[in-house]
Amino acid sequence: xxxxxxxxxxxxxxxxVYFAGMFVTLFENDSAQFAVMAMRMVQENxxxxxxxxxxxxxxxxHLHYWxxxxxxxxxxxxxxxxxxxxxxxxxLGAYSSYGLGKLLYSKDIGKISALIFMTAxxxxxxxxxxxxxxxxxxxxxxxxxxxxxxxxxxxxxxxxLGSIGxxxxxxxxxxxxxxxxxxxxxxxxxxxxxxxxxxNWKVVLGLLxxxxxxxxxxxxxxxxxxxxxxxxxxxxxNRSGIFFIFWEQSFERLSGExxxxxxxxxxxxxxxxxxxxxxxxxxxxxxxxxxxxxxFKLKFKYVEGQEFLTLGGITFFFLIASFSQFKLPHYLxxxxxxxxxxxxxxxxKVSERKTLRTLLGIQYFVLSVVFMATVLLCxxxxxxxxxxxxxxLLIFLLVIIYFCLKREGYTRRLVTISVYSSLxxxxxxxxHFYPNLLTYQAGSSMAEVxxxxxxxxxxxxxxxxxxxxxxxxYNKKPVKITSYEAIKNKKDIWIYANDDxxxxxxxxxxxxxIQYTRAQFRITRLSLKFLNPSKRKxxxxxxxxxxxx
Numbered sequence: 001x002x003x004x005x006x007x008x009x010x011x012x013x014x015x016x017v018y019f020a021g022m023f024v025t026l027f028e029n030d031s032a033q034f035a036v037m038a039m040r041m042v043q044e045n046x047x048x049x050x051x052x053x054x055x056x057x058x059x060x061x062h063l064h065y066w067x068x069x070x071x072x073x074x075x076x077x078x079x080x081x082x083x084x085x086x087x088x089x090x091x092l093g094a095y096s097s098y099g100l101g102k103l104l105y106s107k108d109i110g111k112i113s114a115l116i117f118m119t120a121x122x123x124x125x126x127x128x129x130x131x132x133x134x135x136x137x138x139x140x141x142x143x144x145x146x147x148x149x150x151x152x153x154x155x156x157x158x159x160x161l162g163s164i165g166x167x168x169x170x171x172x173x174x175x176x177x178x179x180x181x182x183x184x185x186x187x188x189x190x191x192x193x194x195x196x197x198x199x200n201w202k203v204v205l206g207l208l209x210x211x212x213x214x215x216x217x218x219x220x221x222x223x224x225x226x227x228x229x230x231x232x233x234x235x236x237x238n239r240s241g242i243f244f245i246f247w248e249q250s251f252e253r254l255s256g257e258x259x260x261x262x263x264x265x266x267x268x269x270x271x272x273x274x275x276x277x278x279x280x281x282x283x284x285x286x287x288x289x290x291x292x293x294x295x296f297k298l299k300f301k302y303v304e305g306q307e308f309l310t311l312g313g314i315t316f317f318f319l320i321a322s323f324s325q326f327k328l329p330h331y332l333x334x335x336x337x338x339x340x341x342x343x344x345x346x347x348x349k350v351s352e353r354k355t356l357r358t359l360l361g362i363q364y365f366v367l368s369v370v371f372m373a374t375v376l377l378c379x380x381x382x383x384x385x386x387x388x389x390x391x392x393l394l395i396f397l398l399v400i401i402y403f404c405l406k407r408e409g410y411t412r413r414l415v416t417i418s419v420y421s422s423l424x425x426x427x428x429x430x431x432h433f434y435p436n437l438l439t440y441q442a443g444s445s446m447a448e449v450x451x452x453x454x455x456x457x458x459x460x461x462x463x464x465x466x467x468x469x470x471x472x473x474y475n476k477k478p479v480k481i482t483s484y485e486a487i488k489n490k491k492d493i494w495i496y497a498n499d500d501x502x503x504x505x506x507x508x509x510x511x512x513x514i515q516y517t518r519a520q521f522r523i524t525r526l527s528l529k530f531l532n533p534s535k536r537k538x539x540x541x542x543x544x545x546x547x548x549x
Contacts, residue, residue: 001108001348002412007115010419014118017423018087021128021430022080025438025470027524030131032443032469035082038068039473042077048220053467054481058225058233058244061217063171064132077476086130089138094118096138097337100145103152104307105345112344112415113337119422120336122276122329128430129524132173133333139169140177141337144184148309151188151197156205163206167213175250180317180334187312192302218242268327269318276332277339279366279421283359283414284339287346288314310342347411356410363414364404367421371397374428381531382436389431396424442520442543446496447474449516449545460494460545461487463501471496484508493548502544512546 002010026032033052041047050057050065067085075081097117101110117123126134143165149158169177189195197203221241225231229238277284291311298306317335321327350356374393384390400420403413439445447470450457457475461482462468472478479496484504487493495512497505498520505512520541521530530539 001112002415006416007111010115010416011118013423014115014419017124017426017430018090018127020427021124021434022083022087024079024128024430024434025441025444026079026082026473027129027438028441028443028469028522029467029524031082031129032473033467034064034131035068035079036469036472036478038065038072038082039077039476040478041065041069042072048223050220050224053478054465056224056231056233058239058241059249060132061171061174061245062220063168063217064135067135079473083127083130086134087127089135090118090123090127091138093123093138093141093337096141096145097340100141100148100309100337101341101344103145103149104309104341105305105348109341109344109348112347113341115415115419116280116343117337117340119419120276120280120340121278121422121425122333123336124422124426126330126333128434131330133330136169136172136177137333137336139165139172140180140334143169143177143181144309144313144337147181147185148188150202150206151185151192151194154197154200154202156202159202159206160209163209164213167210170210171214171217174245176331176334179250179320180313183316183320184309184313184338187316188307188309191300191306191308191312218245221245265327266322269322269332272329272332276329277336279363279370279418279425280339280343282362282366283347283418284343286359287343290346290350291342310338313338314342347414350411353410356414360410360414360417363417363421367400367404367417367424370421370425374424377428377433381533382433384432392431393428396427400424437523440519440521440540441470441523442518443468443470443472444474445518446516446543446545447471449518450475453516455494455545459492460496462496468496487548491549495546495548497544497546499542499544502546505546510548513549514547516545517542
């Protein structure tokens with residue numbers, strides 16, 4: 001499909017984009033929050049209890065935080081150290097996508113599957129805005145690949161690796177992992193009519209490997225919650241962490257109970273897919289439709305060279321997840337490898353010249369949209385100030401133009417142009433847009449002030465229990481909570497406050513002799529008004545750090 005030299009050159013560029021994102025300031029809320037939770041594990045030498053601020057944290061299992069904490073122990077408490085386990089998990093996901101594509105189709109399809117996975121927009125974003133889904137995705141696709149290998153070959157090694165992968169995925173985000181793995185594997189078993197694979201003594205060893213893998217996470221839940229039934233979590237006492245992770249977690253999300261409902265839109269994941277799989281969105285849709293047509297034409301009879309694992313895993317996940325009352329875009333991350341394999345198989349097999357020309361035209365359109373977005377980001381939203389970054393962008397654009405004009409096979413151009421679309425967009429985001437955007441995240445900006453002015457972090461307080469994740473992380477110390485009454489007679493302290501709290505301090509006759517102010521915007525909820533420089537000021541709030549003397 002494409003030469004080895006070009007393939008590895010593209011993979012190298014993708015990894016460079018990932019590397020560039022490693023050093024960007026952590027995003028609020030989730031990335032910075034999870035980084036602080038792992039930081040507390042290390043600082044307090046407590047790897048069993050999870051806390052979100054002052055609250056006991058029941059929502060997600062421990063593995064992601066353990067991996068981040070281990071990275072801190074090796075590299076120090078740094079934002080790039082926090083990201084390392086997530087990025088490694090995504091690279092594992094890319095290799096596993098290759099393995100699954102090779103198992104179901106061929107080595108060439110496996111290679112393109114890995115490339116598609118690594119350049120899908122939500123995966124590139126997951127490498128910089130690292131949440132539990134990065135680790136989840138890597139271990140989910142590892143498990144699917146190895147369990148499918150066991151079904152095809154009855155390999156005990158593959159079964160054990162698949163079971164361990166499933167256990168690690170379960171220890172990352174609970175039942176969502178088992179849902180995605182189970183739907184894909186059951187689809188594979190059903191299509192092959194190979195239910196005997198489940199009636200095998202090796203399966204017992206697989207279940208044992210799974211149980212051993214999740215045992216540390218279960219013990220941590222037991223220690224934090226089951227031993228302490230008096231704890232009140234989400235207005236309930238007698239909380240069992242083990243019962244929660246095995247039963248309650250997914251049902252709370254499906255019903256909205258406990259987690260709350262954030263979307264009753266049954267088509268949420270359908271329109272979310274349109275951006276999370278960019279620049280491969282349309283190709284993924286075509287691959288999905290083509291696979292459905294092929295299987296119906298065959299009346300779902302098993303035919304060598306065909307598979308139902310990817311289509312079944314995607315379809316059944318969409319049907320089930322769409323009924324959840326709590327939805328977020330990154331819930332789709334764990335099925336992106338299935339989309340990658342499905343799309344790669346379609347690109348490899350499509351041969352009609354007219355279809356290829358149409359697909360290439362669509363991908364040129366995607367590239368043109370990405371180019372226009374890049375120009376707007378670099379010259380309107382946040383103007384270029386770094387001449388070297390501008391030179392890099394121009395050189396990269398010349399390379400893209402060269403490959404657009406180069407006369408070569410349609411499929412080769414399709415893959416190359418699509419990858420360059422992702423690289424252009426995400427290089428711009430990681431090197432230019434995010435660094436400028438994060439100057440409007442008051443917590444991390446104020447942490448720079450604290451460092452430069454050598455303000456003692458143990459003297460910084462906030463009024464109320466609102467979260468200050470980025471300030472907590474970059475100060476390497478959670479901001480202490482206080483009240484107006486508690487600081488009434490205190491001197492030589494610093495208060496981190498918003499506009500309303502600052503006015504309240506003034507009304508209560510507090511005096512301060514130093515004040516630092518930084519702009520604040522919820523950067524993960526962008527708006528057109530904020531992106532417009534002429535209207536941006538109207539969207540900004542302010543956070544202040546004042547010295548009470």
